Amino acid sequence: MSYHEAPTIAASDAPRLDQNDRPTLRFVTCGSVDDGKSTLVGRLLYDSKTLLDDQLDALASESRTAGTTGGDLDFALLVDGLQAEREQGITIDVAYRFFATKLRRFIVADTPGHAQYTRNMATGASNADLAVVLVDARKGVITQTRRHSHILSLLGIRHVVLAVNKMDLIGFDGDRFAAITAEYLTLAGQLGISQVQCIPVVAPDGDNIVAASARMPWYTGPTVTAYLESVDVEGDVSQRPFRLPVQWVNRPHADFRGFCGRIASGTIRAGDAVAVQPSGRQTRVARILTPGGERDRATAGESITLTLADEVDVSRGDVLSAGSAPQISDQLAAHLVWFDDEAMAAGRRYVLKCGTASTGAVISTLKHRIAIDTMAEESAATLDANEIGHVHLSLDRPLVFEAYRDDRDMGSFILIDPISHRTAAAGMIDISLCRATNIHRHRLAVDKSVRARLKQQRPCVLWFTGLSGAGKSTIADLVDRRLAELGRHAALLDGDNLRHGINRDLGFSSAERMENVRRVAEIAALFVDAGMIALVALISPFRNERALARQRVEAGEFIEIHVATPLAECERRDPKGLYRKARAGELPGFTGIDDPYEAPQAPEITIDTSELSSEAACERIIGYLRDNHYL
Amino acid sequence: MLDIPVTTGPALPGAADGKPTRATTSHLRRLEAESIHILRETAAEFRKPVMLYSIGKDSSVLLHLAMKAFHPGKPPFPLMHIDTTWKFREMIAFRDMRARELGLDLIIHTNNAGLSQGIDPFTHGSARYTDVMKTQALRQALDLHGFDAAIGGARRDEEKSRAKERVFSHRSTAHRWDPKNQRPELWSLYNTLLAPGESMRVFPLSNWTELDIWDYILLEDIPIVPLYLAASRPVVERDGALIMVDDERMPLRPNEEPRWRSVRFRTLGCYPLTGATSSTAVTLPEIVREMMASRTSERQGRMIDRDSPASMERKKAEGYF
Numbered sequence: 001m002s003y004h005e006a007p008t009i010a011a012s013d014a015p016r017l018d019q020n021d022r023p024t025l026r027f028v029t030c031g032s033v034d035d036g037k038s039t040l041v042g043r044l045l046y047d048s049k050t051l052l053d054d055q056l057d058a059l060a061s062e063s064r065t066a067g068t069t070g071g072d073l074d075f076a077l078l079v080d081g082l083q084a085e086r087e088q089g090i091t092i093d094v095a096y097r098f099f100a101t102k103l104r105r106f107i108v109a110d111t112p113g114h115a116q117y118t119r120n121m122a123t124g125a126s127n128a129d130l131a132v133v134l135v136d137a138r139k140g141v142i143t144q145t146r147r148h149s150h151i152l153s154l155l156g157i158r159h160v161v162l163a164v165n166k167m168d169l170i171g172f173d174g175d176r177f178a179a180i181t182a183e184y185l186t187l188a189g190q191l192g193i194s195q196v197q198c199i200p201v202v203a204p205d206g207d208n209i210v211a212a213s214a215r216m217p218w219y220t221g222p223t224v225t226a227y228l229e230s231v232d233v234e235g236d237v238s239q240r241p242f243r244l245p246v247q248w249v250n251r252p253h254a255d256f257r258g259f260c261g262r263i264a265s266g267t268i269r270a271g272d273a274v275a276v277q278p279s280g281r282q283t284r285v286a287r288i289l290t291p292g293g294e295r296d297r298a299t300a301g302e303s304i305t306l307t308l309a310d311e312v313d314v315s316r317g318d319v320l321s322a323g324s325a326p327q328i329s330d331q332l333a334a335h336l337v338w339f340d341d342e343a344m345a346a347g348r349r350y351v352l353k354c355g356t357a358s359t360g361a362v363i364s365t366l367k368h369r370i371a372i373d374t375m376a377e378e379s380a381a382t383l384d385a386n387e388i389g390h391v392h393l394s395l396d397r398p399l400v401f402e403a404y405r406d407d408r409d410m411g412s413f414i415l416i417d418p419i420s421h422r423t424a425a426a427g428m429i430d431i432s433l434c435r436a437t438n439i440h441r442h443r444l445a446v447d448k449s450v451r452a453r454l455k456q457q458r459p460c461v462l463w464f465t466g467l468s469g470a471g472k473s474t475i476a477d478l479v480d481r482r483l484a485e486l487g488r489h490a491a492l493l494d495g496d497n498l499r500h501g502i503n504r505d506l507g508f509s510s511a512e513r514m515e516n517v518r519r520v521a522e523i524a525a526l527f528v529d530a531g532m533i534a535l536v537a538l539i540s541p542f543r544n545e546r547a548l549a550r551q552r553v554e555a556g557e558f559i560e561i562h563v564a565t566p567l568a569e570c571e572r573r574d575p576k577g578l579y580r581k582a583r584a585g586e587l588p589g590f591t592g593i594d595d596p597y598e599a600p601q602a603p604e605i606t607i608d609t610s611e612l613s614s615e616a617a618c619e620r621i622i623g624y625l626r627d628n629h630y631l
Numbered sequence: 632m633l634d635i636p637v638t639t640g641p642a643l644p645g646a647a648d649g650k651p652t653r654a655t656t657s658h659l660r661r662l663e664a665e666s667i668h669i670l671r672e673t674a675a676e677f678r679k680p681v682m683l684y685s686i687g688k689d690s691s692v693l694l695h696l697a698m699k700a701f702h703p704g705k706p707p708f709p710l711m712h713i714d715t716t717w718k719f720r721e722m723i724a725f726r727d728m729r730a731r732e733l734g735l736d737l738i739i740h741t742n743n744a745g746l747s748q749g750i751d752p753f754t755h756g757s758a759r760y761t762d763v764m765k766t767q768a769l770r771q772a773l774d775l776h777g778f779d780a781a782i783g784g785a786r787r788d789e790e791k792s793r794a795k796e797r798v799f800s801h802r803s804t805a806h807r808w809d810p811k812n813q814r815p816e817l818w819s820l821y822n823t824l825l826a827p828g829e830s831m832r833v834f835p836l837s838n839w840t841e842l843d844i845w846d847y848i849l850l851e852d853i854p855i856v857p858l859y860l861a862a863s864r865p866v867v868e869r870d871g872a873l874i875m876v877d878d879e880r881m882p883l884r885p886n887e888e889p890r891w892r893s894v895r896f897r898t899l900g901c902y903p904l905t906g907a908t909s910s911t912a913v914t915l916p917e918i919v920r921e922m923m924a925s926r927t928s929e930r931q932g933r934m935i936d937r938d939s940p941a942s943m944e945r946k947k948a949e950g951y952f
Binding site for chain 1: 657658665667672678702794795815816817818822827837840
């Protein structure tokens with residue numbers, strides 16, 4: 001067969017979409033290696049006449065040189081984009097393809113069948129409305145089919161097309177097709193996949209892809225294309241209560257303060273009452289600005305800017321809500337698909353991103369691992385890459401969310417490794433663990449502004465970070481003394497000293513070092529609440545941990561001081577003899593030697609003690625506090 | 632020198648009678664909402680983002696979306712153009728006018744080292760020229776200004792290796808893309824964390840197709856460089872492509888004589904490397920009609936993709952946009 005047999009397209013024949021307003025269908029394809037996924041997608045592209053002459057020429061020539069079809073058109077080559085994949089003959093990553101028929105536009109995520117790439121399938125499924133699951137008619141429903149279907153169900157996919165491929169290799173046996181169908185429907189029933197359409201196909205030849213197959217007259221159902229064109233996957237997200245995760249506060253000038261974001265669910269009208277979550281403050285919507293101009297109404301999926309009737313405190317990560325209140329908690333139960341090659345570590349701190357909010361999160365318990373082939377719950381100590389588990393999470397601060405099954409945008413999250421910055425896991429929130437979540441914090445009559453006025457100072461954290469021996473403690477001590485002379489109230493939290501007290505249970509593993517920093521940040525925040533100036537002297541090598549410490553207090557209350565003495569100078573001083581030990585291999589994981597120090601990118605103050613005396617450094621910090629009205 | 636007047640502004644020829652005939656409005660509005668979300672995430676999550684402005688139709692759409700995303704404010708990042716000095720003159724005039732009209736910061740960067748070495752597309756070949764004047768120039772500019780995120784107008788439908796690229800695509804400290812080690816992207820959640828010296832390329836138009844771009848330009852009346860519309864232009868036929876003689880620097884081969892023909896461009900870049908198509912489409916609706924009947928893809932007009940198989944993938948790994 002050659003591409004020249006493809007009918008030429010007259011303009012009137014080309015994909016046209018004006019007839020109706022059927023939404024773009026996003027679907028994902030999954031199946032085992034060699035089930036023919038890429039061929040099926042290539043065939044859909046080919047039959048939809050989306051391919052153009054130069055692409056067809058390239059396909060014909062590549063089919064001859066790199067194809068696996070003996071010189072016939074190898075449709076898989078249309079999809080397997082990367083050179084390495086072509087050489088290996090398998091798809092190794094998610095590829096997005098676009099095509100359109102007369103009735104609908106499609107975005108298809110082609111995902112790998114290889115076991116170690118389960119994460120890519122979860123990725124493709126996270127934005128899909130429907131999945132096309134391929135099975136080889138000779139093999140039927142196999143372990144991989146169960147695995148993929150389970151991931152689809154976890155990711156909330158309710159519509160599946162089961163494409164039973166390679167029917168030609170079983171002699172177009174209708175009984176065998178019926179048996180595979182029955183087996184899959186049982187599986188789908190167990191998984192809560194409510195809509196399944198099974199279709200027998202021969203992907204390379206196009207049987208039942210666009211045109212009904214003359215070789216399988218016993219099959220009277222829709223073709224793959226016909227089904228995809230007509231299926232209705234619309235959810236009821238616009239009918240749910242209004243939720244707007246705030247992305248960006250737009251303040252171009254003093255007279256305008258707008259809150260930007262994409263509406264996760266519901267509909268909002270000008271004048272509606274809304275609450276700022278998690279603070280719970282109430283106000284009304286003043287104006288709704290959309291990309292098409294000011295309007296009196298906006299609905300789920302739109303990117304808008306709202307202005308509010310009152311001056312309330314709203315920042316990125318907050319959620320504007322109307323109707324019933326969303327869930328708010330710092331304790332969650334969730335399903336995780338583990339992505340990272342580094343196994344999950346309970347007790348370790350990750351960055352959790354949900355909607356527009358980011359917070360530190362610790363996996364407090366791994367309740368069980370799910371054996372993906374049998375769906376049995378097994379006890380386990382950890383999750384490796386491509387494993388799925390049910391966990392409890394403890395967050396640094398309350399999160400505004402909904403259960404994933406009700407709202408994909410408000411119920412999904414990712415965990416990021418704070419050191420490698422790899423995306424470690426994808427999560428789907430089941431429930432809040434603390435039913436009393438809607439208790440707002442008791443508002444205290446004497447708050448920090450009252451206390452600060454008493455002391456005639458603005459409370460803040462002075463966070464000294466830098467290598468061991470840089471001079472952090474020395475300078476912090478001078479600043480502490482100077483503040484006392486000025487009659488101000490400060491407290492010095494020294495990393496070494498704290499390790500003799502509150503942190504004496506902690507060692508020096510990366511998890512314990514992170515916990516060390518977290519505790520110090522919490523204590524510093526308590527001092528700020530008490531109206532005091534907290535001085536922290538801590539190596540705190542990771543930018544992300546310092547960012548979390550910064551988040552514990554309000555904007556303007558965190559002053560990062562980088563004591564940027566060069567490593568060579570610190571090592572020359574070596575006041576505690578630690579560098580010598582580290583160089584001798586006695587202190588593995590020593591910052592600056594065999595563990596990284598991530599210098600601050602935009603510290604409020606930078607001090608290099610090889611150029612500045614400790615006294616001069618102290619005066620510079622006091623000057624900064626005066627200039628910025630902390631004193 | 633040829634004197635070609637630049638016409639632009641909202642009153643683009645043909646836009647007045649053009650209503651989107653192909654894409655449904657709601658389809659374009661969904662793409663618009665997604666792109667605006669991505670632009671706002673970029674502004675919120677990075678220390679110092681920049682928008683790469685290449686003056687083409689995709690950049691025009693991107694700029695239009697950025698203006699909307701931060702309205703009534705201005706985009707909280709500058710525009711940057713990597714100027715190879717071989718762009719069509721009409722592109723440069725259009726670039727300067729748009730930046731002025733919108734009151735935006737425009738950074739223009741040229742690889743002066745390459746320029747002083749006399750690197751040009753004729754004597755050094757398109758591969759070496761592109762590497763020096765585009766890829767290396769872009770890296771220089773990102774390093775010079777310390778940008779940690781660069782927003783570009785690439786689309787996944789352009790080319791196979793692009794189809795696998797993330798919306799937020801990580802670059803190493805050496806600006807390299809590692810296609811086998813990409814961060815997974817789920818839902819609308821983007822992992823934007825960077826180590827010092829690393830950066831991100833951000834592609835808000837990832838899910839748009841070429842036709843979506845034209846439909847949206849039509850729907851929103853977005854100004855574009857007039858080179859996209861057919862006009863009589865001086866061209867020579869070279870290596871199977873129609874190359875416009877935009878200025879006197881272009882060395883003509885024996886037997887080459889510029890002829891005035893009615894042509895337009897589907898993509899815009901450096902004029903010696905950009906093939907024109909014969910066309911009489913002088914309005915946007917006519918362009919869209921021509922495209923519906925088209926049997927070739929837009930990258931066909933780009934000479935650099937043809938250097939070698941998988942050439943785009945290698946260029947991307949090296950830091951080409």
